Amino acid sequence: MDSEAALLLETVNFAAEKHRKQRRKDPEETPYINHPIGVARILSYEGGVTDIEVLQAALLHDTVEDTDTTPEELEDKFGPIVARIVQEVTDDKSLPKQERKRLQVEHAPHCSQQAKLVKLADKLYNLRDLNTCTPVGWSAERVQEYFVWAAEVVKGLKGTNSALEEKLEDQFKQRGVQL
Ligand SMILES: Nc1nc2c(ncn2[C@@H]2O[C@H](COP(=O)(O)OP(=O)(O)O)[C@@H](OP(=O)(O)OP(=O)(O)O)[C@H]2O)c(=O)[nH]1
Numbered sequence: 001m002d003s004e005a006a007l008l009l010e011t012v013n014f015a016a017e018k019h020r021k022q023r024r025k026d027p028e029e030t031p032y033i034n035h036p037i038g039v040a041r042i043l044s045y046e047g048g049v050t051d052i053e054v055l056q057a058a059l060l061h062d063t064v065e066d067t068d069t070t071p072e073e074l075e076d077k078f079g080p081i082v083a084r085i086v087q088e089v090t091d092d093k094s095l096p097k098q099e100r101k102r103l104q105v106e107h108a109p110h111c112s113q114q115a116k117l118v119k120l121a122d123k124l125y126n127l128r129d130l131n132t133c134t135p136v137g138w139s140a141e142r143v144q145e146y147f148v149w150a151a152e153v154v155k156g157l158k159g160t161n162s163a164l165e166e167k168l169e170d171q172f173k174q175r176g177v178q179l
């Protein structure tokens, strides 16, 4: 087996252990790990991304934000580039939600190309998820507001990957949201 395949298995196993107790917010309580795996798969299969560090960062992208994982732990295990990409896509959960959401819009254009790829795939996964398995308690208005906010973030990620951007564009069009 080639070493990149082994490295991806090591990475997905680490993410699965970290997210093992978490579930998505949908009524079926889908295992959380489906999300990071799906984000990495969007990058590879739909975005044509082959950069192993981007695919690893996608698998790990919610570990620091949502589990006890530290940036140092990621750096020790996966190196400084993967750790940096994850850090770039990590929200500061100590801030109020509105502020976090505003900072994503503000920071998106200044992210590295690698972090922009992860952000595009994360948004595409979550928008599709909202169409098929809406989180418990989310009204139609809340779903629509998420699309409007996500479009503001994606505007700042333009020129990164045309295949992913076209698929995001389709999602926004379906909701009457202008990109
Ligand atoms: N659509 C959907 N999202 C779910 C579900 N379960 C968990 N999530 C997560 O919820 C987040 C979106 O919900 P919000 O209420 O807007 O944000 P919050 O969790 O940060 O408070 C996303 O986080 P994120 O990946 O960190 O991305 P981002 O929204 O911060 O960009 C998404 O992955 C689900 O069943 N459907």
Ligand SMILES: [Mn+2]
Residues within 6 Å of the ligand: 035, 061, 062, 122
């Ligand atoms: Mn995510």
